[in-house]
Amino acid sequence: MKEFVPKIFDVMKTYSKGQFIKDVVAGIIVAIIALPLSIALALASGVSPEQGIYTAIFAGFVISFLGGSRVQIAGPTAAFATIVAGIVAKDGLDGLVISTILAGVFLILMGICHFGSLIKFIPYTITTGFTSGIAVTIVIGQLKDFFGVVYPDGVKPIETTEKLKAFVENIATINTDAVIVGVVSLVILIISPMIFKKIPGSLLAVLAGILMLKCLPLQVATIGNLYTISNALPSFHLPAVNLQIVQNALPNAFTIAVLAAIESLLSCVVADGMINGKHRSDMELVAQGAGNIASALFGIPATGAIARTAANIKNGGRTPIAGMVHSITLVIVLVVLMPFAGMIPMPTIAAILFIVAYNMCQWRIFVHLIKTAPKSDIIVLISTFVLTVIFDLVVAIEIGMVLACLLFIKR
Secondary structure (H helix, E strand, C coil): CHHHCCHHHHHHHHCCHHHHHHHHHHHHHHHHHHHHHHHHHHHHCCCCHHHHHHHHHHHHHHHHHHCCCCCCCEECCHHHHHHHHHHHHHHHHHHHHHHHHHHHHHHHHHHHCCCCCCHHHCCHHHHHHHHHHHHHHHHHHHHHHHHCCCCCCCCCCCCHHHHHHHHHHCHHHCCHHHHHHHHHHHHHHHHHHHHCCCCCHHHHHHHHHHHHHHHCCCCCCEHHHHCCCCCCCCCCCCCCCCHHHHHHHHHHHHHHHHHHHHHHHHHHHHHHHHHCCCCCHHHHHHHHHHHHHHHHCCCCCCEECHHHHHHHHHCCCCCHHHHHHHHHHHHHHHHHHHHHHHHCEHHHHHHHHHHHHHHHCCHHHHHHHHHHCCHHHHHHHHHHHHHHHHCCHHHHHHHHHHHHHHHHHHC
16 A cells, blocks of 8 residues: 555655755745746636636645655646646636636546546546647737737637637737837847846846836736735635536536646656656546645645756755745745735736646657657547637547547557
8 A cells, every 4th residue: 555655755754954954945945936927827727816826835745745856846837738728717716616626626536546547548538639739729828918919808719719819809909018018028038048047037037027117118018907906815715606607617627637637747747757766647647636635625736846846856845844844934925025926017928828738749759749649549539639629628639539549440
């Protein structure tokens, strides 16, 4: 039963003061990286900025404490942004809470049933297709804010195709000031990693965006213009539950669970390679489930984040303590600094999400598969990609899996 023992109980047997200091430093640095990303991903998901931070706090702490990896850092990720935005638009926050709780239950059951080793059998073409599709939907969803385009009253597009159509129809309302802020933020995000190894580019872009609005005569929408910012500690949001809402939530919950399982275990594999370790996949799935249930009442779905996990390792984090420190640091930041988040320009948030989308799009792998994969695999890849962009992830994963199975049987 060692497979179901959280890693923290192993590492504490030989824990030292020196490693504790390294974990604290790594946890604080990762929290600084997570702050602007959590806000940006919350806005992309159609919820308030602080809900992204709540997610990193609650899910991050629980998943680090219970997880099957020594170094995994969890929180909101881009993979969920599109599906969460769709749930919120159609079923409201109650639908999101129920979907996330059910996803957490599914993840726990997947861990108990030893599905950790089976996730690797999901076809690579499906994961590449929907990951690339998510990246495209994120970019399309942020075009409005990056260019400062204004939509007429009552125009609130939900689907990706609707967002693209609305953007094109209202392109004449482009705000030059917004474009200036967005382009400068994008340049900083691209160049800063080449110059500053320890300071996250997203933090520099946020600071530059705020300074531009304070020092220059630029008229650009900020988070504070569009959302009410609160530095209050979170309160429970208990959903109104009925059979219809639960039935509607089941497909979304399944998709969230599969996405969380794939992304978290992929992050664990990458982390193992960096620290020469070995994670416990079934325990990690149970931890992801518990983390999402804890997060559901305050925020949005969460999973292991490869970029934040890698940053944790590079800065000396080697035990789950670093992930727990990251969450505690974010609580302090929430209380002290959250009111200043209202000054962040929306084009800067869009620029951050453009970079997130680029980093996750896997375009090189996509092109390589198109050139080298069998025709049947290419059909699955393109179908999953197109369905993700035109419809949503639920449809894309379901049809992608059916296609993959049929083509596998045919072969």
